[in-house]
Each structure stands twice: as C-alpha cells, then as structure tokens.
Amino acid sequence: MEYPVWQLSAFGGGFWIVVIAVLHVYVAHFAVGGGLFLIMTERRARKLGSAPMLDYLHRHARFFLLLTMVFGALSGVGIWLTISVLSPQATLMLVRTFVWGWATEWTFFAGEIAVLLVYYYGFDRLDAKTHLRVGFFYFLLAFLSLFTVNGIIGFMLTPGEWPTTLNFWDGFFNPTFWPSVVLRLALALLLAGLFGFATALGIPDEKTREDVLRASCRWVVAAAPVLLLSGFWYVGVLPPGVREFVLRRSSEIASYRLAYPVLLVLLAAGSLALATHLPLRLRRILAVALLVLGLGLVGAFETIREAARKPWLVHGQIWSTDIRPSQAAPYDAPFLPRARFAKVKQVTPQNRLEAGRELYAMQCLACHSVGGPFKDIRAYTAHIGAAGVEAYLTGQGKLFTQMPPFLGSPEERAALAAYVSEGINGKKPAVPKPAEVLPAEVALPPFDAAAAPYLLIGFNSLGVVAMAGCDGSFSLAVPGNTLQAVLVKRDVMPEVVTKDVTVAYEAPDGFKHPSKRLDFWKHAATLVGKRLDPDVSTTGLAPDGVMTAGDKLYSAAGIPVSPYPDAGGVNPYPVFTLTAKDAASGETLAVTKAVAPVATEMRCFTCHGGGFAVDGETGVSADTAKGILAVHDKRNGTDLAERAKAGGPVACQGCHESDSPNAGVAPKDPKALLSLSAAVHGFHASYLSGGDARACGNCHPTAPDGVTQAQRDNHSAAGIGCVRCHGYMEDHALSLLAHEKAAGKKAAAWLMAPLSPRAAASVAEIRPRAAWTQEPDCLTCHKDFTRPAQDASAFGVWTKDAAGLFRNRKEDTGNIPCAACHGSPHATFVAANGYGLDVNNIPSMQYMGFPGVLGSAKRCDVCHTVEMQGGDVHHPNMERE
Amino acid sequence: MHPPVSPAPGLALPSPWGIFEVLLLVTFAAHLLAVNVALGGTLIALLTPGRDRGAALSLGGKLPTTVAIAVNLAIPPLLFASVLYGQYLYSAAVLTAATWLSLFMVVMIAYALLYYAQPRLALAASRPAVLAAACLLLAASLILVNVSTLAVRPAAWMAYFDNPGGTVLNFADATFLPRWLHFVTASLAVAGLFLAVISRKAAAAGDAAGLARKRLGLAWFTRATMVQFLVGLWFLFSLPREVHFAFLGGDGLATAALLVGVLLAGAALVQGVQGRVGPAAWFAVASVAAMVAVRELVRLLTLAPAYSPAALPTLPQYGPFFMFLAAFAGSAAVAVWAVGCFRRRAGRGA
Secondary structure, three states, X not given: OOOOOOOOOOOOOOHHHHHHHHHHHHHHHHHHHHHHHHHHHHHHHHHHOOHHHHHHHHHHHHHHHHHHXXXXXXXXXXXXXXXXXHOHHHHHHHHHHOHXXXXXXXXXXXXXXXXXXXXXXXXXXXXXXXXXXXXXXXXXXXXXXXHHHHHHHHHHHOOOOHXXXXXXXXXXXXXXXXXXHHHHHHHHHHHHHHHHHHHHOOOOXXXXXXXXXXXXXXXXXXXXXXXXXXXXXXXXXXOHHHHHHHHHHOHHHHHHHHHHHXXXXXXXXXXXXXXXXXXXXXXXXXXXXXXXXXXXXXXXXXXXXXXXXXXXXXXXOEEOOOOOHHHHXXXXXXXXXXXXXXXXXOOOOOOHHXXXXXXXXXXXOXXXXXXXXXXXXXXXXXXXXXXXXXXXXXXXXXXXXOOOOOOOOHHHHHHHHHHHHHHHOOOOOOOOOOOOOOOOOOOOOOOOOOOOOEEEEEEEOOOOEEOOOOOOOEEOOXXXXXXXXXXXXXXXXXXXXXXXXXXXXXXXXXOOOHHXXXXXXXXXXXXXXXXXXXXOOOOOOOOEEXXXXXXXXXXXXXXXXXXXXXXXXXXXXXXXXXXXXXXXXXXXXXXXXXEOOEEOOOOOHHHHXXXXXXXXXXXXXXXXXXXXXXXXXXXXXXXXXXXXHOXXXXXXXXXXXXXXXXXXXXXXXXXXXXXXXXXXXXXXXXXXXXXXXXXXXXXXXXXXXXXXXXXXXXXXXXXXXXXXXXXXXXXXXXXXHHHHHHOOOOHHHHHHOOOOOOOOOOHHHOOOOOOOOOOEOHHHHOHHHOOOOXXXXXXXXXXXXXXXXXXXXXXXXXXXXXXXXXOOOOOOOOOOOOOOOOOOOHHHHHXXXXXXXXXXXXXXXXXXXXXXXXXXXXXXXXXXX | OOOOOOOOOOOOEOOOHHHHHHHHHHHHHHHHHHHHHHHHHHHHHHHOOOHHHHHHHHHHOOHHHHHHHHHHHHHHHHHHHHHHHHXXXXXXXXXXXXXXXXHHHHHHHHHHHHHHHHHHOOOHXXXXXXXXXXXXXXXXXXXXXXXXXXHOOHHHHHHHHXXXXXXXXXXXXXXXXXXXXXXXXXXXXXXXXXXXHHHHHHHHOOOHHHHHHHHHHHHHHHHHHHHHHHXXXXXXXXXXXXXXXXXXXXXXXXXXXXXXXXXXXXXXXXXXXXXXXXHXXXXXXXXXHHHHHHHHHHHHXXXXXXXXXXXXXXXXXXXXXXXXXXXXXXXXXXXXXXXXXXXXXXXXOO
C-alpha cells in the first residue's frame, strides 16, 4: 500500500522470481556441491596419479568457475533486484531483520570468489596440498553461505518464535532450519554429480571417463535418499496448519509433491544407467536429460516451499500481495484512498474499470498474470461473469486460505470484479434478461356454492420442489411433488370425509412422461440406489394415480413431475386434476385442480460457469455441473466428476443427509457428514455474505424475473422477503451449522468461522435448527393470528419439530390443514407472479371467485351451508375485518 | 509522497544507523573503485588498446576478475543502502523495474563477454566482444544513475501514474546527465591510473611497452581528471538549489567534505602529471572515498527534512553484528591466505 506496483500483465504472477530464483538456486547449489566434487575428485586424481583426471578437473573447474561466478553470482544479485521490485515491503523487512545475516553471507561469498579464483588460476601453480586446501576452503565458505541464506529463507515459511520475540536467532534458527540445511546440502551434492556427468562425458581417456562417471553416479545415488528423507523431515516440522495445507489442502502442491520423489527415483535410475557401458551418444543425451530433471527437482522443491507459504511472503506477517494485515485493517474499508500509489481514489460508474485495474495490480497481479504462463487469471475466471468473480472475491481467504482476503469496500470489490470480467476477459456487462412468462389459463371446474354437496381442496406440500435438473451429473432432490387433498362434505357443520371415497390425481397433458426430458430415471440406480421404471417415482407413484387416504387427508407423496412439458418449453406450474369419487358407485363427488410446482432454476453458473440448460431459462447445465463437481472433488478429495463421466452420478443427499421430502435416498451414516442444507448454505455463505434476499435467488427459484418466480406469496407482495423469516445468508447458514456443530460434525466449525451473524450480536446468540424439520414459526410474527408489525421478523424462533411446520399443521378443530385454506408454503394466498392469479390461488378462485384465503371475506359458506357467526373456531382472530 | 516510517515488526534497525552508514560509505567506495576500473578499463582497452594491443592485454586480462570483484562489492552497499533508504530505493526501482531488473542480465552478459575476450585480447578480433561489453557496462551505469536519481526525487514518482509498467526514465532530471558523465569520467580516470599502477613495475624495469602503458594510463587519468573538474562543477550546480548551496558554504560538513574531495583529486592530478603513480593512486583512492561521503551528503540533504535514517526505529541486537565481524575476519583471513599462497608461488616463478 506504500509502494508502487510494477504493472506487468503476462509476466506478472511471479514469473520473474520463479524463473530467476529456480535457475539461481540450481546453480547456487551446484556451486556448493560442486566445490566438494572438485576436491574429492582432485584427491582421487592425485592419489591415482591420473594426469587425464587432473586435466579433466582443470577443465571442469573452468566450467564451474564460469557457471557459478558469472551466472550464479549475477543471478543471485538478480534475485535481490527482482524481489525489491515485486515485493518491496517484504524485501525491506528481510533486509532490516537479517541485515547482519546477509552481511555475513556476503563475507562468505566474497571469500568464495577469492579462493575459487585462486583455485582455478593456481591449478598448475600451487602445490597439491595447498591447492586442495584452497579447494576445501572454497567448499567450506560455499557451504557457510548456503547455511546462512537457508536460515533467512526458512524464516519466511516458518518464522517460529520470532513474531513474539523479534529475536534474530529465533528467526534464523527457525523450525525448518535443520531439515532444510540437510536437504539443501544433499541437493547440492546431487547436482554436483549431475554436472559431473555432463563434463566427464567429454573425457577422452576411457578409463578416466568411466571412473569419474561412476564417482558422479555415487554422488547422485547417495544424495537421492537423503533428499527424500529430509523432505519428510522438512514437512514433519512444519506447523500443523501449514503441514495440512502441504499434504492435503493445496491442490497446487499436489502435483509437485508427487513429482519430487518421482524425480528422485528417475535421477537415481538415470545415474545408474550412465555408469553402465551404454553408447556414449546415448549417455550424452541422458546426461542432458538428467540435468533437466535436476532442474525440475529444484523447481519442484522450491515451488512446494513457496506454495506452502501461501498466502504469505513472510508467514503471518506480509501477504503475497506485499501488504501487511495490520496495514489493511479494517479489511472492508475503502482500499484505494489508503493506497499511496492509486490514481483512482474513489470508485464511480465512470471509472470503475480503471479502479478495478488498479485494485487488480495491487491485490492480484503478484500471483496472477494476465495471459501469462503463471496463474493466468483468465484460466480461473473466463468461465464466469462479474457476479461470479465478485462472489469469489467475497469469499476469498475465508474458507480456503491460500489467498489473502480481498481488501476494500463492496464498491471496490464490484469494480475489481467488473475489471476482471470486462477488462480482462472481455465479457459484456451482464444485462438482466427477464424470462418470458405469461399468465396460465386454468380451466377451473365449476362450483355451485348453493348446491354442491362436497368441496375438494387440493394443495401441494412444499410450495415448490427445487431440483437441479442435471441428474446425469448429480442430483440434489428427486423429481416429485406431494399433492394433498381434503374432501369436505358441506353442511351446517361440515365434515371431512375420507371413508369410502377415493381421490384420484391426474397429471395434465404433456406432463405424463417426465422421463422424456429428465435424466433422473436413466441414473436412478446410482442416484438413489434402485432402478426405477420410467415415470415412476421413488415412492412408487406415476403421474396419474390414486391418493392415499390418511387422517382426514388424502395424500400422494412424491408424484413424479418435471417443469419440462413433453413437447418442449418450460412450465414450472403443471396443474393436476383431483377427482373425488364414491368408492362403491364410482360417482364423481367433487373435482378440483391443484398445482404441483417444480423448478430447476438454479443459477449455479454464476460462479461455476456454463449456463442454464433449458431454453436459457432454467436447469443446471452439464458444464455447470462439471464445474461444481470439480470444486467438490478438489476441495474434498472426491471423484464425483469421474463417476459422473463414467455414467454413475451420485445424489448429494446420498452422503449428506437431508430430511427433505424429496431426498429419495439416505446416507449410510447420517452423522458422518454435514446435512445437505447445512453443507450447501454453510459453504456458500462465505461467498454470498453481505447480500440481501437477492442472494437466495442465486440458488433458489425466487428471482422475480426468473421463469419460476416461486416467491409469490402474500408476504412477498408486502415486501417481506426470504431474510425476514430465514435470516440473511450468514444467519441462515449459522443456524443450520450450529445444529450440526452440536451434533458433533467437525466441518461445521470450519464453515462457521468466517461468518459474522447479522441478525444477532454473536454466533452464540444464533439458535440452531435442523434443516427441514425446524423452520420459522408463522406464529412468531402472527402472534395469536394477528397481523404483525411491519418490521416483524421470524428469524431465530424455530418450530420444535416437523409436526410444527406450517405444511403439517391443522386448524384448531384438527380437520383442515393450514395450507388447505391459506395455500402452500411460499405460495400463501393471495399468491401472485407472472403466471397469474388462477394458477396460484386455485381453491379460492374455484370456490370464491376471487383470490384469497379460503373462507375469508366472511365466505364461511364455502363449507358451511348456513351463515356462521361468532367464535374463532378454526383459530383465533378469524373474524377480523 | 514520502513513505512513512512504519513501526511494523521487522522494520526496526538491529543496530544504530551510524554503523550502517559507515559500512555503506566504506563498501561503496570499494565498489566504486572496482566498477571504475571495470568500466573505464573496458573503455580504454577498446579505445586505446595500445601498441601491439599491450594496454588491451594488460587491462583485459584483469577485467573479468575486476567485474567479479565489483559485483561482489556491490552487494554490501546495496544491502546497507536498502537498510537505510529502502523505501526510497525500492520505490524508484519499481518505477523503473524493467531497467532495474535487466541490470544483472546486462552485467552478466558483459562479464561473460569479457571472459570470452580475455584469451583473445592480442587479436583485434576481440574488439566486437569488448565493444559489446563496454556498451553493456555503460548501459548498466545509465540504469544505476536512473534509479539513483529517482530514489532521491519523490516528486518524480508522479510519472508512475502515467507509466506504471516499470519503464520510467528520469532523463528530465537536471542531475541525470552530469551525474552520469561524472561517473564515466571518473571511471576513465581511475582505470587509467589502474593501468599505470599495473604497468609501473614493468616500466621501472625499463620495459618500453610497460612504460608506454604507464604513460597511456596516466594520460587517461590526468586528462579525465581535468575534465572531471568541469563535469563536477556542472553536477554540483545541477543539484537542487538548497543542496548545492549547502556545499558552497551553507553547510559546514558538506562544504568541508567537498573541499577535501576536490583537494585530494587535485593532489592526485598533480602527482599524475608528475608521473608519480603511487602517490597519485593513494590520493585518488582518498578522493573517491571523500566523494562517496559527498554523495551520501547529497542524498541526506536532498531527502531532508522529510526523511532521515537517523529517525528510524532501532531494536538493537549485537550478537548478529558480531557474527558478521567474525565471518568477515574469517573469510578475509582465508582470502588473504589463499591469495598470498598464489602470489608467493608467482614470486617463485612458478
């Protein structure tokens, strides 16, 4: 924040430091091991009295001198220059903290140069003993140089006690110091062997050549296991959080972690091959290949070490962005006014892309190039738009800590997201495209209020069933809605009838073959563990059938239904026909209609890429599903994408328990993982925090301009959105997670940690609830069935269990379910959306001729054949005006 | 635009600032002498290789080692300057990152070219390599002058807003050209003197070629030093008014330092004109040391009053300092011993 940022694009993302540092480390380690190689080989040559070997050594020494002093020394300076322009603040911190360490290292380096020059130029000039002694001092000084730098480099990953004591020695002899010294020394010896191959192959004298090759082989083969074991030691001394990151959580490290031992094995095997009598030409090729593999080994180790530090340059002190947490606090305060070298200080609609560019330079470019070879931001964001990028920024550094948190205000976050999407990925700003929805025509059966002996009221239990509609990839819920019906025998004192009467349900034309356009039945065996006939639900129901008579209620639980009519298009509101007949005579007693809403409208593509699957309006596409599974696999070590690709998709609720009526399958061990609702809300809350009810519409079919418009009840019309009952995303997630945490599920605490409640002062004040069985209680706001205050909120008071749910409750006489008169959850009367009033208010439209609560406006005559007066029979406050 | 002094952990000095200042002056003077020989020597070997290319051979044989020493001696002053002026130096480096980062590559190639040319110096065919090396070393000097002038002129940092790609060039700075010429001229003078020094024994032994090299070296030294008086004046008056006034009596220490530096240079010149190589060399080294102090005073005065390294927070810990002293003594002892072995053998005619 105090320094300018070198605004590279393709060569951002640490390109320069990676290239320069890896090459320097390669040569610098050779400079150490090669020193020992020189004196050991010279000793052998002198012992054998081998002139060809001494001659070779002289040439090798010149090569060594040129490579280490010209490239090694200058690239070392190059690292200094590079880090000072890429991370000036961290560089200054390392310089001041370890200035005497650096100065000490310089003295060794200076000594190295002096004695190496003497060693080379004195090859034929000094006596053997002195020459060897000079060589020994070279190695000693080179090793001391490595020893010193090692302490400072290790400090960056594991500062140990230094942050508390600020003591030089605590930082220098940090936890990784000794394993690192051993590892680096072994690496130095291995590289000496590799370079020995490269130069020894040019020895004309065969005996000498083979002798030196065998010696070089011994260096590599001996060093390889030390490198492997010290690697284990190194990882073993890492702080638990870092170790966990290296071994499990970092997807970036995984391939390097695998490469490290593989390369060691290849190097050892290749070295053994070089010591055999293969043709010289082949061995020369092999020697070059081994040098490249050696470079790869250095790269793998250094990349693991650098990646393990993420998101820090100096662990716990300075982020990769060269910003200190203490500088940045509070993280959500505007960033640009605090950045000394920001040209734009305040985001406006006119400068948002420019502001985004500046934010990108200061907070992203250190790790993410634009179109370059290192962590090209396009590879991570090209599949999503600004809203998706914004969500990622919101969640950055919260659950997965390899990146620092975004620093800045919501406006700055949006500007950065817009810059990434529009400025870098060339996408156009998102323009809302409202779904084309027309009022549905419902042929309501006639009702003669004066003469009709029966009244049949149908309703669905959930208001809408939400599925993903990507059953070839995964399933969130099985396709099926539950219709229920109450048959009322009209009278002075009406009676609910279930005896000797059957109630049949019949899907509308075009909805009798949901398997035509849903893949669920193709994959039922892996999704829900059993093969199903097409168009038959997990509960054994078909689109047409007979309801089961229960306690004063008919029910058909799990009728297979889809929002996709057979002939094409989308209709989330299929209207079923319910017919009550005398069981004995078959006489039709009453007919009504009932809507069985079903939706696949999930906007997962916002963050996971892809788009809607059907007509650009609904359904999770295969591309989107692939992106989702990739994230799940990456973060949880699963193989869901592979299984889906092989034709064996799984249902989320097959592992994550769900008490949803549409679960269709249960996990073997419900206590093993978070419930589906807690997992999904808990995970996404970190990315969608700070939003309002619109956040819900990312996953639920509640967008007012969507094809479903499921949030259509009278609350919605009064401006009461999701959050007034369920809480904001953070509150909602916390309530679910708190329940899981109390149930002993470990992941709950991890998901809860980044969330700050908005409906309560602290997490402790959030009341836990079980998904699906504990929901907001209507009577929290509607105390004694009265009209609540304008700002009433139902959040935090949950039904005790499923019996208390609105969809399961009945009025005071115990005859009529609440939903029969008031409508289904989230569709309570008067319900309205783009599909019109008829389809959303069928009972009242059929029996009263206008939308509303059945029996409202003193229409007791819907059931009662005489005028009713007095008393709040069904529930208190019934007679309010 | 002045970076504030941050109290964050790791930014306090581990020793009093004066220790770093002294070490900066000493090591920078040593570095400067080596760099002067490397650059000036390359230019002299290129421009006046001498009869039978004697000067080129004599200088060129030592140039790779001189570059190695110069690079090595660059590290401590860079380190100590970073400790004291890091926020200025690094800000300037970022502004001109592309050139700053290319510095080591430029020097590396020059170094490699000098090694390449070393065994070929007797032949005119080595000229292209030496020419390329000279150009690269001159480029390196321009890069360093660019960063150095930017580092003391925060006002010039505004250029970043129009050029954030790391290619800000500070050519518009009034001190840029005289400062660079001051350095190049000094390089020619010191390298000339160096040629004279290394030819002194041969000349004294009556070797005509050695005498010619000595004369050539002294000619470069004396003429460049004469020119330097003019360039130096230009440089002095290009400095901001309050700074050059400080050196003209406004500040006692600054004025005295400059006066000492100029007098020493004058003494070196007189000795050089008289052909007395040894005294000329001692006066020249002393003059360079004095001018390094002048340079440091220029930096302090330019940054004042917004910044002074004396105001940096200090959290002293002397153990590491003693480690440095011990390592320095040990490494120096080894180096002296090794070089001594080498020279003794040479003395025996081996």
